[in-house]
Each structure stands twice: as structure tokens, then as C-alpha cells.
Amino acid sequence: MHEFSIVQDLLHMCEKNAQENNANKIKKVEVKIGKLSGVEPHLLQTAFDTFKEKTICDGAEFVIHVQELVVGCRKCEEESVLEKNTFVCPKCGGDVEVLDGEDMYLMRLEME
Numbered sequence: 673m674h675e676f677s678i679v680q681d682l683l684h685m686c687e688k689n690a691q692e693n694n695a696n697k698i699k700k701v702e703v704k705i706g707k708l709s710g711v712e713p714h715l716l717q718t719a720f721d722t723f724k725e726k727t728i729c730d731g732a733e734f735v736i737h738v739q740e741l742v743v744g745c746r747k748c749e750e751e752s753v754l755e756k757n758t759f760v761c762p763k764c765g766g767d768v769e770v771l772d773g774e775d776m777y778l779m780r781l782e783m784e
Contacts, residue, residue, distance in 0.1 A: 695783030741773035
């Protein structure tokens, strides 16, 4: 389960951001997880709840935004959200490139 190592890196990022902003506590952590990122949101939530104790994020709310898979068609140039992992344009059947939904981002921290 790689979600545990992801959360450890996330907590280090939170600690670093808090130090850079002279904050003593993080109240809220918001992340965006793409559907193709390979990260399971419920496992990430469990890992965060487990490892945040006795860190600067102890007691912090963890908000996960799941990003749909957004593709752009190379043929008709339309942007679409794919409901299934069929990597063809739903409008014309052309080849697509992934525009969003593959990554995980730290979006926002609320600090005090």
C-alpha cells in the first residue's frame, strides 16, 4: 500500500510549508487526486488519519477532491471527460491525450 509513503511525503511538505510561513498548526489539508493517479482515496484518508497524530497536522481536516479523467482529442480537438478507461474520443473516436486526472496535488493548506 503506497498510500502510506505518499502520506509521509505529504506530511513533510506540510511541515516545510508551516515552517516557511511561521505557522504552529495546520488546520486543513486539501489534495486533488486524479482517477488515474493510482492512489485510492479511502486508503489515503486512512493513512493520513493514522500518521497525522503527533505532527503539525494533528487534528487537521483532510479534504480529498477526486479529479475526473479529462482528455483532448487530437483529431477533432474537443475536450472530454471520460467515464470509462477507453482512451478514444467519445465524440469522433479519434486518439486522445490525457489533460488532467493522472496526478496528485497538494492544493491548499490552512495554517495558524
